Amino acid sequence: VQLQASGGGLVLAGGSLRLSCAASGRAFGNYVMGWFRQALGKEREFVAAISRSGGNTNYADSVKGRFTIARDNAKNTVYLQMNSLKPEDTAVYYCAADRKFWERVRATDQNEYHYWGQGTQVTVSS
Numbered sequence: 693v694q695l696q697a698s699g700g701g702l703v704l705a706g707g708s709l710r711l712s713c714a715a716s717g718r719a720f721g722n723y724v725m726g727w728f729r730q731a732l733g734k735e736r737e738f739v740a741a742i743s744r745s746g747g748n749t750n751y752a753d754s755v756k757g758r759f760t761i762a763r764d765n766a767k768n769t770v771y772l773q774m775n776s777l778k779p780e781d782t783a784v785y786y787c788a789a790d791r792k793f794w795e796r797v798r799a800t801d802q803n804e805y806h807y808w809g810q811g812t813q814v815t816v817s818s
Contacts, residue, residue, distance in 0.1 A: 713787030
């Protein structure tokens with residue numbers, strides 16, 4: 693599967709953005725999807741993940757209550773709605789996919805994902 697992330701940009705603190713990740717290839721519904729981010733000079737970190745059907749999700753504590761991950765399997769797309777953005781959310785955001793069964797903790801591990809998009813920059817100014 694190939695992944696194409698979009699929707700990044702520059703936004704003021706407190707604002708919102710919606711990221712999209714479009715997948716090519718077949719059987720999108722067989723892939724667990726995740727969002728990760730990497731700020732300048734920092735390690736890439738987990739943001740959110742969603743199970744194959746969309747019935748299960750997991751979030752990093754730093755984004756819980758502000759970000760929402762969702763998917764539309766008919767459109768081969770996963771979304772990350774980001775509200776109440778903070779300057780510390782500034783990073784390159786990556787979507788990732790892997791063909792596996794959902795397991796809540798394992799879904800947070802970037803080493804579990806074999807397919808990655810190119811990243812989209814999100815910049816939050818104060």
